[in-house]
Amino acid sequence: MDILLNELAGRPVFWIISMIMLVSAFMVVTLKNVFHCAIFLILTLFSVAGLFVMLNAEFLAAAQVLIYVGAISILMIFAIMLSSNFAKDKIRMTSKNAIVVSLPVMFFGLGVIALVVKTIVDIQPLWNRDPADLTALPADNTMMIGKYLMTEYMLPFEVVSVLLLSAMIGAIVLARKERS
């Protein structure tokens, strides 16, 4: 059922979501108004959540929306709105060192893309595979994540809470106004 859904209905939806994601990601880095960038960033992150749903990873999708869209982007918008005259501010998009900087970045980026493409071409291409070979995630994968978090991945789970505690203490120390 899931495989069928992915195969038939999934393909066009996948392309649509991917196009929205790519276009909005492009807008994030090219638009000059920070506020608009943030809005497009939210759209990008939403589309990523959409892709997760298509892969049957509902938990990841929910976490993506909650954390990235719900918390991080909203904080970003708060920061933009509180910090300056956001509507008029234009980001300077050029730098004196633009050419020097962009060379290694482009080199590395193109290298990564080329190598990934080469690997996909070398190894049997996914799109030639028989759909029956593709195993979708089991429907109860959210439950499995919960189980693993409490058994096998117990230790990292606990250490993360130590990490959050220390981050919280650090944030309070830094943000607190001192009595003189």
Add this chain to the structure above:
Amino acid sequence: MDPQLPITNVTETLLAMLPEIFLFCWALVVITIDVVSKRKSETLAGYLSMIGLLITGILLSFSTYGKGFGNMFFNDPMAAFFKIIFISAAFMAIGSSFGITKKKIVNHRGEFFGLILFSTVGMMFLSASREMISLYIGLELTTIPLFVLAAFFKDEKLSIESGIKYFVIGAFSSALLLYGMSFLYGLSGTTDLLSMRLNIAAFHLTFKQIGVVVLISNIMLVAGIGFKLALPPFHQWAPDVYEGAPTPVAAFLSVGSKAAGLVAFAKMFLLALPAFYGTEMFPNDWGMMVGFFAACSMIIGNVVAIRQTNIKRMLAYSSIAQAGYIMVGMLALNEHGLASVAFYMFAYLFANMGAFAAVALFEDKTGSCQIASYEGLSKTSPFFAVSFSIFLLSLVGIPPLGGFMAKYKVFAAAIAQASAHESGQWIYWLVGIGLLTSVFSLYYYANVIRQMYFSKNDSPYTMTYNPAILTVLIIGVLGVLAAGLFPEPVLEFAGQISNSFGF
């Protein structure tokens, strides 16, 4: 299908984890006591933290080797050895920060020490993990408190700048590291490092094409960990951060955080990816890449350090150079390699923490970090001058001191690797660069000693020591001398590390 319960004996696992658990609870106790006592005492939080670290050390000596939670917690000789280094580094960093908690950090003494302890807990978890997720989380727990600690002087522009720089670079490098790890997970289907070693090697034998993916992940892992180690070309943050951060924090960064990065490097490359070393297929070979960066770091670190006038910046470049020497030992995949790295870290711990403690003491007294202001100190404060000179000479690697033994071991291990393998000839060049740049390094370290001893003027300052920093300086001198004169017990302990890595 139910995930199997991997914990066979919870009590044993928790007992093996007791030092970490204790230190975490103690950090909370330190913060709470400081708040409850209305932050009146200048020294209470500091002494409490030092006592806590001593108790942790004692608990550590009772803890046994073994594993729990799958391979998430794997207490092997390497973990035990590096835990000692982390605890000592934290002890010496805390001992040298009594000057700043007296004057500058008045409202948050408990948090300052508590965050150092949290970071130490992270390092201990990191060194005891053989699994990518717990490794990554250990690394994050190590660095996130350090971001805050670097920016702890909230009124000083330099400190804030150093905190922000370290935060941005740290976040960026973590992202790179995680991206590289995700490639490896995609290839091997496991986050467990030992299974990954087998899966990837088997996969590599069957399909030759995975080389490119391994190359990408190697680049990202080297970049991510290289940022933590301040290995050129990922070193630019180090001098600025060391200069602006509180001096004890800079010391802890240069030893504790660097040792944590080394452990992460050893786990990722020597435990999971040894199949991609010296394979004579350049694209896969991380050895050449790391060798190149090690050479860069020895050359850049030592040459740029010569031009520095600020002693903290000089020590920052010196620690960049030291990272290069350590990486030379890391490239020796034989039974001496990891042992020499661990021993180097041991000698470096005392020398570098001691040197930073001396700088912190001088800064508390005079407010200056300029090398020129150390002029004539040998006449007014002979103990200070002698101990600082010993630390610096150990960093150069002058014979009776720990630094010499460490450099000798590292280069010997590298030469053994080079002579054993036909494809490892380039390591000779690396050793040559190491020996040559060691000579350069004498110039800038000796310059400080020259200022202190061979100056016509007497220094206007006389050092006064509080008990904590006196302890740190004495421990440092004794440690450096012991590592140089009686290295056998440490070397024997360090020798066990290679066993658990299968060399």
